Amino acid sequence: MxxxxxxxxxxxxxxxxxxxxxxxxxxxxxxxxxxxxxxxxxxxYGSMYSVTSTFIPVGIDSGQASPSGLGLYGSLVKNGKVLSSTANSLGFVSADNLADSISVDTDLNSATVRISLVWADREQAAQIMSALRANIELAVPYSAGAVAVRWLDTVSAADARPLSASxxxxxxxxxxxxxxxxxxxxxxxxxxxxDKRVFILESVDYGGNVSVIGAIARRENPDAPSGRPDKQFFPISLYLNRLMEEHDKKFVMCTSPAGSCGTGDVALNIAKIISSLKKNILIVTLQKDPGTPAPEPELRPVYPGVYEFLLRWNESESEISLVDSVLSLLPLAAEEFNLILFDSPALLENVQCSMLVKNMDSTLLVCQYGKTKYTDVQSAVSLLARAGASHIYCVWNDADKHYSEYYFPIESNAV
Incomplete structure (x- = not known):
């Protein structure tokens, strides 16, 4: 229960x-x-006007003053011929509209018949009531058995009152x-x-050997002018550093299921924090270049102790060429740097990058909160597993703030 x-x-x-x-x-x-x-x-209600008029049948006997007798006069008011004659005499209203706008009440005690009209225009309401009264006076002697009717009030535009709402x-x-x-x-x-995008991290089924090691809360200005690393990356960075030291590993592939997940920002912040431990960090940025031929690679410093090596390739080059270019870097990079982060483009859009996984010591999968789809996460994990990734670490970027303090279960001995 x-x-x-x-x-x-x-x-x-x-x-x-x-x-x-x-x-x-x-x-x-x-x-x-x-x-x-x-x-x-x-x-x-607010734009409608109500006008009423009351009459007494004159010259009726006691039987016609009964409820059924007075009912004849109520029916006469809404008689089709009376309404048609009234509508024809006015020209701006139909008999059906009159039937919907008129109501009749009879009072046995006073033997009176009260006519109520609800209309949108005050002047027209008075005109309709006047025309209706004239047609009733003509119809009563022939249809209801009375000699005539006596009206107890007069009708003018001033008598039309705004309809009050209940x-x-x-x-x-x-x-x-x-x-x-x-x-x-x-x-x-x-x-x-x-919506298939991920908004609830606890509901994600990764479908593989994945450890979520942190979530980075949404930042208003991720590119701070000071260039200092974001403090939210400290637990993630220190965990990766300890993991690499314990197992004497150096190569980490940083990738994402789809584009615009912030892998470059995550890799740079991790590198800045680990470099503060007196270590040299290299970020190898893999970038697809539509131009032909691809320009020569270049190495440049981006932060004290952090260097970036931009490796471009174009679509005309084979996958083997890309892998060979990366493999040729590994021995040289391992001699000069304590940690090498490979910033890979979106995995599902550049499947050839998955061929590099088996040469990496660890894989960091960066997912974008509110953008990455459930199916993309599973597809990326499946692709990495087939490519030879033994264990995958996941970081969620731009998550809700409450996830930044969230405890994620981590297997400390997994690499």
Whole structure:
């Protein structure tokens, strides 16, 4: 039972997270529905006018003063011929519109018939009521058995009153907001369920021998003018340094499933931190160059103790040529540097780079929070495993801030 409750709480938390992650849809729908509800309510009540007129049948006997007798006069008011004659005499309204806008009430105690008309224009409301009264006066002697009708009031535009709403506008606004929030939540949930990008790190199934060693929280300015390493990289960097020292390893491949995951930024920050331990670090940046032929490689310092070697290749070169170029660097780099980081382009877009994995001591997979897809992670891990990677370490870049303090289980003896 307790396990079931934990699963239920976990599912509820996941769904709430999917909704709140797209909170702006809730705001948009709430504002939209509130505006629509208020407009429709105003259109129905705020812009409508009500005019009434009451008459007494004259010359009827006691039987016609009964409820059924007075009902004849109520039916007469909404009689099709009466409404058609009224509409024809006006020219700006139809009989059907009149039937929808007119209501009739009879009072047995006073033997009166009260006609109510709701219309959007005050002047037209008075004109309609006047025309309707005239047609009723003509129809009553022939259809209802009375000699005539006596009107108890007069009709003018001044008598038309704005229709008062039975519900305050504030309540309509709240109702619109609640309806918008409900629809917006459903829309956000639908988008969240269909979105294959990773927003919940705990839900990722890597499908291989992978250890998540850290998450870097989203930074407003990752390229700080001071050039100092970001403090969030210290635990990751020190862990990799200890791992390499314990197993006397030097070569780490830094790659990502898809593009724009920040592998270069991650590699540079790790190199800066480890270089502060009096070590020389080399970053080999592998870069595809569409030009032909590829320019000569160059070595340049980027930070005290950190050097970058830019190795370009073009699409016309074979995969073996790329691998040979990298392999030729390994012995020389191992003599001069304590740690060599290979910054590889996106793995799934440059499959040939996976051929370098078997020559590396360790593999660092950089994934982008909110951009990398679940399927891309599994595909990259599968590709690396087939290429010979014994163990893969994963870092999530630009994650939510609460993940920066998150504890990730690590196997300290895995390389």
């Amino acid at each position: 307790e396990q079931y409750r934990q699963m239920t709480r976990g599912s509820a938390k996941k769904f709430i997270g999917l909704i709140l992650r797209r909170w702006y849809w809730l705001v948009i729908f709430a504002a939209l529905f509130a505006a629509v509800f208020l407009y429709l309510f105003w259109y129905r 519900v305050p506008y504030f309540q309509i606004f709240i109702l619109g907001v609640l309806a918008g929030l409900f629809i917006g939540a459903g829309f956000s949930l639908l988008l969240g369920v269909s």
